[in-house]
Amino acid sequence: MLYKPRKTPKELIALLALEKRIAPTHPQYPLIYQEMYKMRAGFGGEQEYDRHMKEVRTDYPHAILHDLSLQQEGVYFQIDSLFIAPDAIIISEIKNRTGKIIIKANPTQFLQSMKESEPSLFRSPIDELERKRQLLERWLAQRNIMVPIQCITIFAHNNILEFSGKTEIPILTGYEAPIFFRGRETGPHLLDKRRIEKLAAALVQQDKPYPMRPLSTRFSIKKEELVKGVWCPECPEKTILYWRHQRWNCGRCSKTSLTEHETTIDEWFMLITPTITNKEFCEFTGLRDRHIAKRLLARSKVYRRGERAGSVYVPLKN
């Protein structure tokens, strides 16, 4: 049973927002575009895996949790997908690569083979999985849960996998995953259905994504270099809404909205700084009246910190 579906990563949402607000002629644009493209492809691969995992049927109780961010002794670690069975926990690392994958044993090496080019070596996911396995083991031990943890690597795009020798851990395609979970031999049952559910709930409760720095800092972009305005959510072209008659209006498609500035505030936090003042909100949305701005901020998902002129708005914690 699915206990935690995957959501669009916040970083991808931020990269898409940044790409829309920056000129294609900006020197950082190619890098931003590349990062966005890579993340979108990675997320696409993960979604593909999740679709296969919907087909998992087992004779034993189980729980599936996609995309977990946990913390252990101050160290963040992220698990692409986690499967709780009565005898073990299986963590999956999902790889998003095209072409044929050649896996060599002793030592384990991964090569990607594309048409008409020499196979190229890429970083083995096994060391990274081992690090996550150890952290999860300590996370569980702290909660008095002693269950073996196994690791698997998944190639999301049903690549052709070519093996030479036996690998340390199972390596399979997304397509093979449901068969793997259905067919795996279970050892002694350490967790019953109730304990599996309890552990799944604890993992969901402890899921805390790594705090993201505003992207303008990461890519060294000045806020003046970003396109300002509240976007129309309906127009396919970049179109800015204007405030009139107590609502946001689109001059192109006639859409009106009372809340569209909330997306813009979210974008400000993701792209510029984790706080916003009334003046900054006016400048960024094109509002001329700070009293209107105050009213709009008061009914957005932010709260006011500080008094009078020095006050700033910060995001409400979910």
Ligand SMILES: [Zn+2]
């Ligand atoms: Zn429009």
